Amino acid sequence: MNAPLPPSGWICPAVSAFDLITGKWRAMILFWLLKEPLRFNELQRRLGAITHRTLSRTLKDMEADGLVSRHDHGEIPPRVxxxxxxxxxxxxxxxxxxxxxAQADAGQR
Incomplete structure (x- = not known):
């Protein structure tokens, strides 16, 4: 998700922050997880139209970015x-x- 460097070589530091929260589902995932830890299926239900594969990939990417942690309780049936x-x-x-x-902007339209 790294943006290419402009010809000057300088890049606004905010670009790396935007990289962390942009994407179709990232902000929504962050908002839901701000409220409480969630199991995979519950998160998928709350997000709505996201596929299992897309949610799985997005969570793995967010783990790699250090935003989300995955806690496997080691139980049968599995609980993560x-x-x-x-x-x-x-x-x-x-x-x-x-x-x-966004709420203020929506009210101005």
Whole structure:
């Protein structure tokens, strides 16, 4: 997800932050996990139209980015929870401000 460098070689630091939260499902996943850790199927239900494969891939990518942790309880039947890491939780003020902006912007249309 790295943006190409402009000819000057300088890139706005915010670009790397936007890379972490952009994508069709990332922001929605972050918003749901801000509220509480969730199991895979519950997260999929709350998101709606996301496929199993897409959610699985997105969660793996978000784990690799250090935003989401996966906790396998080692039980039968399997029980796995997803939660925000401290890095993921540190995006809370940014996400809440984006939400406020979106609500205000929608009211101006």
């Amino acid at each position: 929870d997803y939660a925000l890491t401290p890095r993921g939780r540190s995006l809370e003020p940014v996400l809440l401000e984006l939400e406020r902006w």
